[in-house]
Amino acid sequence: MTSTTQTGDTPAQRPRKAAASSAAAASEFAIELEKINKRFGPVHANRDIDLNVRRGSVHGIVGENGAGKSTLMSILYGFYTADSGEIRVDGVPHRITDSRHALALGIGMVHQHFMLVDNFSILENVILGVEDNALLGPSLERARKELERLAHEYNLEVDPDAIIEDVSVGTQQRVEILKALYRGADVLILDEPTGVLTPSEADDLFRVLRVLRDEGKTIILITHKLREIMAITDYVSVMRQGAMVATLETRNTDPEELAELMVGRRVLLRVEKGPAHPGEVFLAVDNLVVKDDLGVTRVKGVSFAVRGGEIVGIAGVAGNGQTELLESVSGMRDQAGGTVRLKGTPLSLEGDDGAHRARKSGLAHVPEDRQRMGLVVAFEEWENAILGYEDDPAYGKGMILDIKAAREAARRRIAEFDIRPANERLKTASFSGGNQQKIVLAREMERNPDVLIVGQPTRGVDIGAIEFIHNQIIKMRDAGKAILLVSVELDEIRSLADRILVMFDGQIVGEADPATATEGELGLMMAGVTDRKATVASPVAATGAAS
Amino acid sequence: MDLALVLSTLDATIRLSTPLLLASLAGLYSERSGVFDIGLEGKMLMAAFAAGAAAAVFDSVWIGLFAGIMVSLATAGLQGAAAITLKGNQLIAGVAINMLAAGLTTFLGIQWFAQGGRTPQLAAGERFTEITLPFADELQGIPVIGQIYHDLISGHNLLVYIAFLAVPITWFVLYRTRFGLRLRAVGENPKAVDTAGISVIRLRYQAVLITGLLCGFAGAFFSIAQGSGFGNNMTAGKGFIALAALIFAKWKPVPVMLTCLLFGFLDALQIRLQGQSILGVQIPVQAIQALPYVLTVVLLAGFIGKAVGPKAGGVPYTKER
Numbered sequence: 001m002t003s004t005t006q007t008g009d010t011p012a013q014r015p016r017k018a019a020a021s022s023a024a025a026a027s028e029f030a031i032e033l034e035k036i037n038k039r040f041g042p043v044h045a046n047r048d049i050d051l052n053v054r055r056g057s058v059h060g061i062v063g064e065n066g067a068g069k070s071t072l073m074s075i076l077y078g079f080y081t082a083d084s085g086e087i088r089v090d091g092v093p094h095r096i097t098d099s100r101h102a103l104a105l106g107i108g109m110v111h112q113h114f115m116l117v118d119n120f121s122i123l124e125n126v127i128l129g130v131e132d133n134a135l136l137g138p139s140l141e142r143a144r145k146e147l148e149r150l151a152h153e154y155n156l157e158v159d160p161d162a163i164i165e166d167v168s169v170g171t172q173q174r175v176e177i178l179k180a181l182y183r184g185a186d187v188l189i190l191d192e193p194t195g196v197l198t199p200s201e202a203d204d205l206f207r208v209l210r211v212l213r214d215e216g217k218t219i220i221l222i223t224h225k226l227r228e229i230m231a232i233t234d235y236v237s238v239m240r241q242g243a244m245v246a247t248l249e250t251r252n253t254d255p256e257e258l259a260e261l262m263v264g265r266r267v268l269l270r271v272e273k274g275p276a277h278p279g280e281v282f283l284a285v286d287n288l289v290v291k292d293d294l295g296v297t298r299v300k301g302v303s304f305a306v307r308g309g310e311i312v313g314i315a316g317v318a319g320n321g322q323t324e325l326l327e328s329v330s331g332m333r334d335q336a337g338g339t340v341r342l343k344g345t346p347l348s349l350e351g352d353d354g355a356h357r358a359r360k361s362g363l364a365h366v367p368e369d370r371q372r373m374g375l376v377v378a379f380e381e382w383e384n385a386i387l388g389y390e391d392d393p394a395y396g397k398g399m400i401l402d403i404k405a406a407r408e409a410a411r412r413r414i415a416e417f418d419i420r421p422a423n424e425r426l427k428t429a430s431f432s433g434g435n436q437q438k439i440v441l442a443r444e445m446e447r448n449p450d451v452l453i454v455g456q457p458t459r460g461v462d463i464g465a466i467e468f469i470h471n472q473i474i475k476m477r478d479a480g481k482a483i484l485l486v487s488v489e490l491d492e493i494r495s496l497a498d499r500i501l502v503m504f505d506g507q508i509v510g511e512a513d514p515a516t517a518t519e520g521e522l523g524l525m526m527a528g529v530t531d532r533k534a535t536v537a538s539p540v541a542a543t544g545a546a547s
Numbered sequence: 548m549d550l551a552l553v554l555s556t557l558d559a560t561i562r563l564s565t566p567l568l569l570a571s572l573a574g575l576y577s578e579r580s581g582v583f584d585i586g587l588e589g590k591m592l593m594a595a596f597a598a599g600a601a602a603a604v605f606d607s608v609w610i611g612l613f614a615g616i617m618v619s620l621a622t623a624g625l626q627g628a629a630a631i632t633l634k635g636n637q638l639i640a641g642v643a644i645n646m647l648a649a650g651l652t653t654f655l656g657i658q659w660f661a662q663g664g665r666t667p668q669l670a671a672g673e674r675f676t677e678i679t680l681p682f683a684d685e686l687q688g689i690p691v692i693g694q695i696y697h698d699l700i701s702g703h704n705l706l707v708y709i710a711f712l713a714v715p716i717t718w719f720v721l722y723r724t725r726f727g728l729r730l731r732a733v734g735e736n737p738k739a740v741d742t743a744g745i746s747v748i749r750l751r752y753q754a755v756l757i758t759g760l761l762c763g764f765a766g767a768f769f770s771i772a773q774g775s776g777f778g779n780n781m782t783a784g785k786g787f788i789a790l791a792a793l794i795f796a797k798w799k800p801v802p803v804m805l806t807c808l809l810f811g812f813l814d815a816l817q818i819r820l821q822g823q824s825i826l827g828v829q830i831p832v833q834a835i836q837a838l839p840y841v842l843t844v845v846l847l848a849g850f851i852g853k854a855v856g857p858k859a860g861g862v863p864y865t866k867e868r
Contacts, residue, residue, distance in 0.1 A: 100744030115739040117732045118858070128732050129743025131725040139725070 027091030030055040030187050030218040031076065031107075036085035038071055045071040047242045049085070053187070053235075058209060058219045060229040060250070063239035064262055064462040065432050069222045072239070073189050077109045078102040089187075108180025112191040114172050116164050122175050123147070123160040126182050143182065150181050155211050170201035177208065187218045194228060195460075198317060199490075199523075206232050224462070226255040226269075227491075238262055263464045273474045276498040278307035282343055282482035283329075283363070283451045289337035290321070290328040297336065298324040300506035306451065306482040311473065313497025313514070314486045317526050321506035322486045323368060326455045329484070330365035331358035332373075342451060359388060364444035366437075368455030368486070374440040375428050382410035382424040385443050413442040418468065434465025441472060451482045458492060470496060490522060504528040550691070554698040556815050561699070561707060562773065564811025566591070566765045566782075568710045570789035571796070571803045572717050573761030579721070579798055580754030581734040581859040585641030586626050587762060588786025589648035594619040594766025596652035599666040599777030600659065602673045602770075611673065611771045616763030622648070623759025624752075631751045634863035645786075653779055666770070666777040675704035675772040704772045706764055713761065717800040730754055734857030737864045747864045765789075784840075791843045798856060813839040 029052045036049040046068045053059045063069045074080045076087065078096040086093055089105045096102050099109075116125050123143055132139040144160055151157045156174050164172060173193060180188055190209075194202040209219055209232060221233060229236050230250065237247040238261040246261050259267040283306040290299035298321040306312045316322050327333035329340055331347075331354030340347045342361055349358055355365070367373035375384045386395050386406045394409070396402040410424040417438045419431070428436060437457065444452065454473065458466045473496065477483055487493050493500055493514070500512040502525040510525045570587045577584040597618035602611025622644060629640040656664040683701035686693040721727040729750055733740045737747045765785075770777040788810055796802035817838045820830065 098744065099742055103744065109742075111742070115736070115742045117735045117739050119735060120732065124728060125739075128728060128739065129745050131728065134725050136723055136725060136728055 027088070028055060029053055029088075030090060031220070032086075032088040032091070033072070033076070034086045034088070036072065036075060036087075037083045038068075038075060038080060039083055044242050046075070046082070049239075049244045051237055051244060051247070053218055053220060055218050056213060056216050057234040058213050058221060058232055060221045060223060060233035060236040061239060062222075062224060062226065062229055062236060062258060062262055064224065064464065065434070065460075066241075067239040067262070068242040069239055070191060073109070073191060073220070073222060076102070077107060077189060103183045103185070106184055106186035107189065108183055108185025108187070109189040110173065110176040110180060110191065110193060112193075112195060114176055116172055116175060118165040119163060121161050121163055122158050122167075122178075125164060125175055126160075126179050130183055146182060147178060150178055154181070154215065155208055156181075168201070169196050170198070170204060173197070173201075173205065174208070177212075185217075187220065188212065189220045189222070191222045192224070193221070194223065194225065202228075226258050226463075229258065230255060240264055259463050263462075267463055267467055269463075271470045271474065271495040273496075274478070276310045276477065277480075278310040278498070279480060280308060280343075281305045282308045283484065284341040284344075285329060285338070286341070287338040288325070288328060288335060288340065290324040290333060291336045292324055298506050299328065301338065302503075302506070302508050303338075304501055304508060306484050308450070308482050309477060309480045310498045311477050311483040311485055311496055313493035313500045314484070314503055314508075315490060315493045315500055315522060315526060316488070316503035318488045320503050320526075322488075322503055323455070325503070326365075326368065326453060326484075326486055329358075330363065330367075330453050331355035332365075332367075356388070359447075359449075362447075362450040364447065364449035364452050366440050366444050366452070366454040366457060368459070370433075370436055370440050375436060377427070377429040377436075379428055380425050381414070381419075381428055381431070381439060382407045384428050384439055385410040385413060385424070387443070389443070389447065409446075413446065417442040417472070432462065432465075433460040434462045434469075437461050437469060438465065441469060445472065445476060449481065451484065452476060453484045453486075455486045456489075457485070457487065458489070490519065490526075494519075494522075502526055550694060551698070554694060556819055557812075558699055558702075559815035559818065560808060560812040561703065561711075562811075563814040564807040565703075565707045565710045566768045566773075566785050567789045567792060567807040567810055568804060569706070569713065569761050569765035569768065570786055571792045571807055572710075572713050572800065573758040573765065574790055574793045575717065575798055575800065575803060576730070576754045576761070577758040578793065578860055579730050579734045579857055580751045581737060581857055581862065581864070582627070582630050582751055582755055583637045583641070583861045584626070584755075584758060585638055585790065586622075586644035586648075586786075587641075587758075587765075587789055588782055588784065589641070589645035590619045590622045590626075590759060590762035591766040591769070591782045591786050592645075592648040592652055592780070593622050594763045595769040595781055596656065596666070596766075596777045598763075598767040599669070599770030599774075600656075602669055603660075603667040603776065606670075606673055608673055608675055608771055612675075612764075612767045615767035615771070616760060619763035619766055620756060620759040623755050623762065627752050627755035630863065631748055631755070634865065637861050637863070649780060652777070656777065656779070664779040669771060669775040673771070674775050675706055677702045677704055678708070706768045706772045709764060710768075711804070714800050714804045721800060726753075731857075734859055737859050741864075741866060747866075751864070788839070788843055791847055794856070795846055810839055810843070813842055 031053040033049055033051040036046050038046040049072055061069050071080065075082045076096065078098045078101050081097065087096055088094070089107070094105060096105065117128065123140055126147065127139045127143045132142065147160050156178055158171060158174055158178065164175065177188065193205060197205060213219055223229060233250045235247060236250050236253065236258065238245050238258060240262060255269055259269055286303050288299055288302045289297060292298045302325060304312070314322055314325070324333060328335050328349070331349040334350050340349060342363055347358060347361060347363070358365070371377055376387065386409070390401065395406045407424050414422045414424060419435050419438045419442070428439065431439065457469050457473065461469065473483060485493065485497055497514050500514050500517065500522065501508050502510045502512065502522060504526060505528060509528065512522060570591055574584050574587050594615035598611040598615030601614030602608055626640050626644050629635040630637045653664045656666060660666055680701035683697045687697040721731065729740060729745055733747055733750045740750065741747050769781050774781065792806040792810055793803060796806045817835050820835045821832050824830070
C-alpha cells in the first residue's frame with residue numbers, strides 16, 4: 001500500500017491554497033477546457049468542446065441524454081482521458097489521468113448514483129481512501145473534527161455516526177458533498193443532483209450550493225431540468241449531440257431559448273390542449289384499500305372516478321400511496337378492500353394474473369418504473385413491443401409465435417411513435433430513456449384501451465420526447481378515453497390534467513382545478529394541510545416508510 | 548457426568564473446531580472483499596497434501612507447514628486470477644479448485660508414495676505435537692481452575708493457538724485498520740472504492756491471498772498436526788462446513804468462532820456418543836456421525852433468517868461507465 005504517502009497529508013488542509021491564489025492572477029477561470037475531443041468507437045461523444053468556468057460561480061451544463069455532458073465531466077474528473085484537447089485548472093494545463101489526480105487538483109464530483117458504502121457510518125464513508133495511516137483511530141478522530149468545522153462553515157449538518165442506509169437520500173447527498181470538501185475540493189461537479197430528491201430536499205441542496213459559491217467554491221451543475229438552471233446557476237452552457245452550442249449568462253436567457261438550443265428546434269414547454277369533454281364514467285374506484293409488501297396499509301379507502309375524455313392527475317409527494325394505488329388498479333397488487341369498476345362492471349384484479357385480466361378488459365397500464373416493470377431491457381425491441389400481449393392471435397397460433405408478424409407490428413409502431421433508433425432488433429437497453437418510454441406507451445396504446453393508467457410518464461425523459469409523450473396522452477383523451485395520471489412532477493400534472501386529486505398519507509385530501517389552483521395551494525395539500533382540517537401533518541411520517 | 552468427562556469433550560471440541568475456524572476466517576477475508584469462495588475445501592486439501600508430503604520427505608514439520616501454505620497461496624492465486632482478473636464466475640472457479648484438489652492430491656499421492664494415496668506416516672519431529680503451557684502440570688492439582696487450565700487450555704498443538712489467536716487479529720484488522728475499512732467497502736460497493744482512488748483489483752487479490760494463507764494453516768492441521776500424514780480426501784467436507792459457519796455467523800469474526808465451536812462440539816459429541824445407547828436404544832453409528840452435517844443444514848435453513856452477505860459478493864468488478 002503506497003497510498004499513505006499519497007494521502008498522508010491532511011487532505012482538507014493541503015497547502016494547495018497558496019498555489020491556487022498565485023495562479024489566480026493568471027486566470028479568472030477555475031476550469032478551462034479547450035478543443036476537447038472524445039470518441040467511443042464510431043460515436044463522437046465530445047467534439048471540439050470549449051468551456052470556461054468562472055471561479056466562484058455556479059455553472060450549469062444542460063443537454064438531452066446522450067448530448068455528451070457526462071462524458072465531458074468524466075474527462076474532467078479523470079475517468080476518461082480525452083483523445084485531444086487541453087484542460088487547464090487555475091490557468092495551469094494538466095493531464096488528468098485518474099480521479100485521484102483530479103481530487104489532488106481540487107476537483108470533486110458528486111455522482112448521480114452515490115458512491116457510498118451503505119452499511120458504513122458517515123464518518124467511515126468520508127475517510128474511505130484518504131485515511132491518515134494504517135490504523136483507523138486517528139483518522140476517524142480528525143475527520144470528526146473536520147466534519148464539524150465543514151458542517152458549521154457550509155451549513156451541512158450530519159450525524160457522523162449515522163449509518164448510510166438509515167439516512168435519507170438528501171442526507172446521503174450531503175455526505176457526498178462533504179466527502180468532496182473533506183478531500184479539499186474547490187471545484188464541485190454535481191451530476192443530476194436533484195433526480196433523487198424531494199422538492200424540499202432539492203431546495204435544501206440549492207441553499208447549500210449558494211453558500212458554497214459565496215464561500216468561493218466553483219460549482220458545475222449537470223442537469224436536464226431547466227427550472228433548476230434558472231433557479232441556481234450564474235452561467236449556463238448548452239450541449240447538443242456532442243457539441244457545445246452555447247454558453248450564456250443565466251439572467252439573459254429563458255427556458256424557451258435553452259430548450260430550443262438543447263433540442264435544435266422550437267419546443268413547446270407548455271402543453272397545448274383544448275378543453276376536456278368528459279363523458280360517462282369509465283373507471284370508478286370505490287373505497288379502495290391497499291397494503292404494501294410489509295402489510296402496512298398504504299391506500300386508506302380511496303374513492304374517485306375517471307370519465308371518458310378527461311385526464312385525472314394524482315399529485316403528491318412520492319411515497320404517499322400513489323404507487324400502491326396504481327399497482328392495485330392495474331391488477332399487480334391485491335386489494336385489501338373496495339372495488340374497481342370499468343364501465344360499470346366490477347373488475348376482478350386479484351391473483352397473479354390480475355394484470356392480465358385488467359388488460360383484457362380494456363385497462364392499459366404504463367408502469368412508473370419502466371425498466372423494472374414495463375420492459376425487459378435485455379430483450380430486443382420487438383419482444384418488448386408485444387410483451388403482455390404475446391397471446392394475441394395476431395402474433396401467432398397456440399404456443400408458436402409468429403415472429404414475422406410481431407416484428408412487422410413493432411416496425412409499424414416504431415414509425416408511428418418516432419422511436420429511435422428505428423431498429424426493432426436492437427436490445428432495449430440501448431434505447432434512451434425517452435425512447436424506452438415510447439416503446440411502452442406504444443404497446444399500451446396499441447389495443448385502444450378504454451382506460452389508460454400512466455405512472456411517471458416522463459421520468460428521465462428528454463425534453464423533445466416529453467412533448468411527444470404529452471401529445472400522445474392528450475390525443476387519447478380527445479379520442480374519448482379515460483386517463484389516470486400519476487406523477488411526482490407537479491408541473492406535469494398541472495399542465496396535463498383536467499382535474500387534480502392530491503394524495504397524502506394514503507388518502508385523497510383534496511381536488512383542484514389545474515386552471516385556477518396555485519402551486520402554493522397544491523403544495524400545502526401535498527403536505528397534508530387542508531382547509532377542512534387545518535392541522536399540519538408531518539409529511540416526513542408519510543414518506544419515511546417508502547419501500 | 549463428571550468434570551473430567553466434560554473437559555475431555557470440550558477439549559475435543561477445541562481440537563475439532565480448529566480447522567473449521569481457520570478455514571472460516573480464511574473465507575471471511577475473501578468474501579468480505581466481494582469474492583465468494585466455495586473453494587476453501589480444495590485449498591485445504593491441497594495444503595494438507597503438500598504439508599504431509601513435504602514433512603515426510605524433508606523430515607521437518609516446518610518445511611511441511613511452509614509447503615502447505617505455499618501451495619495454498621498458489622491455489623488461491625489461481626482462483627483469484629480466474630475470479631478477479633479474468634472475471635470468471637466465482638462459484639465455478641471455486642468448484643474447479645475443489646475438483647482439481649481432489650484429483651491432484653490423490654493422483655500425486657499414488658504416484659509419489661505408492662501407498663494408495665497416503666503419504667508416509669510422520670514421526671514425532673515431523674508433526675506438530677501438544678504444547679504444555681507453563682505451570683500446567685503444577686496447577687493441575689487445583690480443583691476446577693487448575694484442571695481447566697491443564698486439560699482444556701494447555702496441551703494443544705501450535706496451530707490450535709494460531710487459529711484462536713487469528714480471531715482477535717481478524718477483528719482488529721477488519722474494524723480498526725485502514726486495510727479493513729477498504730476490505731469491507733470493496734465487498735459492499737466496489738465503485739465507491741474505485742472512485743476513492745483505490746484499486747479494487749489489488750484489494751481483492753490481497754484478500755484472496757490472506758484466504759490462501761489461512762487455508763494453508765487449516766490444511767496443515769489435518770495432515771501434520773491432528774493426523775500424522777495425508778490420507779485421501781482427508782478434509783472430508785470441512786471446507787463446506789466452514790463456509791456454512793461463515794454464513795451463519797454473518798461474516799463476523801467473533802460469531803464465526805462461536806459457530807465453529809458449536810460445530811466442533813457437535814463433532815466431539817458425535818464421537819463421544821458412538822457406541823452408546825440412549826434410553827436403552829442403540830443409535831446407529833452412521834446416524835450419529837451425520838449429526839453435525841444435519842445440524843448444518845437445519846441451522847442454515849431454519850435459524851439463520853436472511854443471511855445478507857457482502858452486497859457486491861460474487862460479482863467481478865468491471866470499471867464501466
